[in-house]
Amino acid sequence: MQQWQKSTVYQIYPRSFQDSNGDGIGDINGIISRLDYLHDLGIELIWITPMYVSPGNDNGYDIADYYQIDPIFGNMKDFENLLKEAHKRNIKIIMDMVLNHTSNEHxxxxxxxxxxxxxxxxxxxxxxxxxxxxxxxxxxxxxxxxxxxxxxxxxxxxHLYDVTMPDLNWRNPKLRQEIFKMMTFWADKGIDGFRLDVINNISKAAKMPNDTFKTPTDDGRNFYTNGPHVHEYIHEMYRKVFGPNNFVTVGELSSTPVSEAVKYTNPNREELSMAFTFHHVKVDYTNGKKWTLGKYKLTDLKSIISDWQVKMHQNHGWNALFWNNHDQPRAISRFLNDNKYRDQSAKLLAVVQFGLQGTPYIYQGEEIAMKNSYFTDIKQYKDHESINAYNTMLKNGTDKSTAIKVLQQKSRENARIPMQWNISKNYGFTTGIPWLKSIQKDNYSVETVRNSPNNIFNFYQRLIKLRKRNTTLIEGSYKLLDHDDNSVYSYVRIKDETKILVMANFTEKIQLRTVNSNYNLILGNYGDFYKKDKVVKLRPYEALMLEKKDG
Structure with a gap:
C-alpha cells in the first residue's frame, strides 16, 4: 500500500486562495501562511494549479515559460521556500503540468x-x-x-482549447526530450509529483481525417482522446521522470472509459498513480450537453460511481475521488441543498466520498461548505469558456436570463471566487481589490465555521484520520445496494470479516430503509443514529457510515 493511497489531497487554486501583498491575486507567500491550517486539517498532499509564466488567457493553463514562476504569484525563491515549509510539515507538493499545449507566447x-x-x-x-x-x-x-x-x-x-493555446506534436522525439528535461528540472527542485492536465489528449492520430467536414456530428475527440501512442508516451515519462523520483502522479482523463483508466493506473504498467475522471460530474448534462439547465437522477450518479469503483478495484486501478475542482461548479449547490441544509449537505458529500476506494481530494473551501458564486451578470465573469458559452447561447436564441441561469449552474467560475477566511471585507482574502469579486454576503468562513459546534471542518478532520487507519476503506471491495433507489445512496465496503455500510439521503424528506444486520455508528452528519428493529430512519440529507464485524 502506497502512502498516497491513505492520504488526502487538498487542491489549491492559488489565484483565489490567499493574497499576501494586497494586489488582489493569491500568491505563494499566501499559501505558505496557510500551511499550518492545512496541516491541522490533516492534509498530506497539496495539488497547486499552474503558477508558471503565462498571459493568463486560461488562468495559467496557457504556459509561456515552463521554467519560471509567474511574477503575479511570486518568484522561484518563494516557491523553494514553499517546498521547504511544506516538507517541514510532512506535506508533499504536486505541481500542475500542461503538456498537451503551450501558450502562443511560448x-x-x-x-x-x-x-x-x-x-x-x-x-x-x-x-x-x-x-x-x-x-x-x-x-x-x-x-x-x-x-x-x-x-x-x-x-x-x-488548438483543442483556446485559440491562444496551440497543441504540441508529441510524435516529435525532440519535443518529448524537451518535455522530460523540463520535468526533471522541477523534480530536482524537490517537488513530489505532477497533476497532468488533459494528458490523455497528447497523442493525435498520425493521419488526421480531412473528410469530416461532410459529417459535422463528429467533434474530433475520437481521433485524439486516448490516442494511439499515449500509453507509450506516459510510460516513457515514468521511466525517465516519475519512477526515478518516486512521484505521485494524477492524470486528468476526460472522456476516458474505465477500461482505459485501468491501463493508465495499474501499477504493473508503470504509467500514473491515479485517474482523475469526470463522468460523475457530467450526470446533469442534458443529452450530453454541458451548457443547459440540467437535472440529475441519483440512480445515474450511483451507477457511474459504482461502475468505476468495481472495475478499478477488480483490475488494480486507482481512482482520484472528488466532487469539486477549479473547473467544476460547487457540488453542494449542484447536487444538494446549499441553503437550509447546507451543513448536512456538505457532510453528506464528505461521507460518500471518503467511503469510496481511491484518494480523496478536497478543493479549497469545500471543508467550510463554500457554495456557487451565483453571478447575475455576464460582466461579473472573467472566464473565457463561460463568456464564449454565454455568447453562443445568445446566438442560438437563448434569452439572457436563461443563459445566466445556465452559467450559475455550470460555469467553472462558480468555484473560483476567493477563499473565505473570515467575514471581514473580501473575506480576509486580500486587503486590495480581488481579481474575481464575490457578490454574496455569506457568513460561512474558516473562522466562523471552526468556531461553531459540530462543524464541517472538524468533520473532515475526523474523516481524514479515519481513512488513514481503516484498511477496509482503502483496500476493501465495493458493492452498491438498492440500485433503483432514487433517494438514498447505499453501498458496502468489505474486507475480510469487516463491512462498512454508507447510507446517504439525497432528499429533504425522511427516508426509512431496512438494514438486516447490526451495525455500529462510525460517524454521521447529525451526530447520532436512529434505528428501530431493522429500520433505519434517515433525516433530510442525512449520511451515515456504519461498521459491522463478523466473527
Missing part, C-alpha cells in the same frame, strides 16, 4: 511561426488547408473551430 511557438523549415515548427501540429478550408471540422472545447489560420504560412495550427 518561445517555441514564436519560432514555429517564422517558417515551415524552422525546427520548432514541428513542435506543433500545423496542417495545410483542404479545399480552402480547415483541415477538418474538429471543434475546440472552448467553442468554434479547433483550427486557426496563419496567413504567412498558409497553414492552420491545431
Amino acid at each position: 518561445v517555441w511557438f514564436k519560432e514555429a511561426l517564422k517558417s515551415k523549415n524552422n525546427p520548432y515548427h514541428d513542435y506543433y501540429l500545423f496542417k495545410d488547408p483542404v479545399d480552402g478550408h480547415e483541415p477538418n471540422n474538429w471543434v475546440s472545447k472552448f467553442s468554434g473551430s479547433a483550427w486557426q489560420y496563419v496567413p504567412t504560412l498558409n497553414q492552420y495550427y491545431l
Whole structure:
C-alpha cells in the first residue's frame, strides 16, 4: 500500500486562495501562511494549479515559460521556500503540468511561426488547408473551430482549447526530450509529483481525417482522446521522470472509459498513480450537453460511481475521488441543498466520498461548505469558456436570463471566487481589490465555521484520520445496494470479516430503509443514529457510515 493511497489531497487554486501583498491575486507567500491550517486539517498532499509564466488567457493553463514562476504569484525563491515549509510539515507538493499545449507566447511557438523549415515548427501540429478550408471540422472545447489560420504560412495550427493555446506534436522525439528535461528540472527542485492536465489528449492520430467536414456530428475527440501512442508516451515519462523520483502522479482523463483508466493506473504498467475522471460530474448534462439547465437522477450518479469503483478495484486501478475542482461548479449547490441544509449537505458529500476506494481530494473551501458564486451578470465573469458559452447561447436564441441561469449552474467560475477566511471585507482574502469579486454576503468562513459546534471542518478532520487507519476503506471491495433507489445512496465496503455500510439521503424528506444486520455508528452528519428493529430512519440529507464485524 502506497502512502498516497491513505492520504488526502487538498487542491489549491492559488489565484483565489490567499493574497499576501494586497494586489488582489493569491500568491505563494499566501499559501505558505496557510500551511499550518492545512496541516491541522490533516492534509498530506497539496495539488497547486499552474503558477508558471503565462498571459493568463486560461488562468495559467496557457504556459509561456515552463521554467519560471509567474511574477503575479511570486518568484522561484518563494516557491523553494514553499517546498521547504511544506516538507517541514510532512506535506508533499504536486505541481500542475500542461503538456498537451503551450501558450502562443511560448518561445517555441514564436519560432514555429517564422517558417515551415524552422525546427520548432514541428513542435506543433500545423496542417495545410483542404479545399480552402480547415483541415477538418474538429471543434475546440472552448467553442468554434479547433483550427486557426496563419496567413504567412498558409497553414492552420491545431488548438483543442483556446485559440491562444496551440497543441504540441508529441510524435516529435525532440519535443518529448524537451518535455522530460523540463520535468526533471522541477523534480530536482524537490517537488513530489505532477497533476497532468488533459494528458490523455497528447497523442493525435498520425493521419488526421480531412473528410469530416461532410459529417459535422463528429467533434474530433475520437481521433485524439486516448490516442494511439499515449500509453507509450506516459510510460516513457515514468521511466525517465516519475519512477526515478518516486512521484505521485494524477492524470486528468476526460472522456476516458474505465477500461482505459485501468491501463493508465495499474501499477504493473508503470504509467500514473491515479485517474482523475469526470463522468460523475457530467450526470446533469442534458443529452450530453454541458451548457443547459440540467437535472440529475441519483440512480445515474450511483451507477457511474459504482461502475468505476468495481472495475478499478477488480483490475488494480486507482481512482482520484472528488466532487469539486477549479473547473467544476460547487457540488453542494449542484447536487444538494446549499441553503437550509447546507451543513448536512456538505457532510453528506464528505461521507460518500471518503467511503469510496481511491484518494480523496478536497478543493479549497469545500471543508467550510463554500457554495456557487451565483453571478447575475455576464460582466461579473472573467472566464473565457463561460463568456464564449454565454455568447453562443445568445446566438442560438437563448434569452439572457436563461443563459445566466445556465452559467450559475455550470460555469467553472462558480468555484473560483476567493477563499473565505473570515467575514471581514473580501473575506480576509486580500486587503486590495480581488481579481474575481464575490457578490454574496455569506457568513460561512474558516473562522466562523471552526468556531461553531459540530462543524464541517472538524468533520473532515475526523474523516481524514479515519481513512488513514481503516484498511477496509482503502483496500476493501465495493458493492452498491438498492440500485433503483432514487433517494438514498447505499453501498458496502468489505474486507475480510469487516463491512462498512454508507447510507446517504439525497432528499429533504425522511427516508426509512431496512438494514438486516447490526451495525455500529462510525460517524454521521447529525451526530447520532436512529434505528428501530431493522429500520433505519434517515433525516433530510442525512449520511451515515456504519461498521459491522463478523466473527
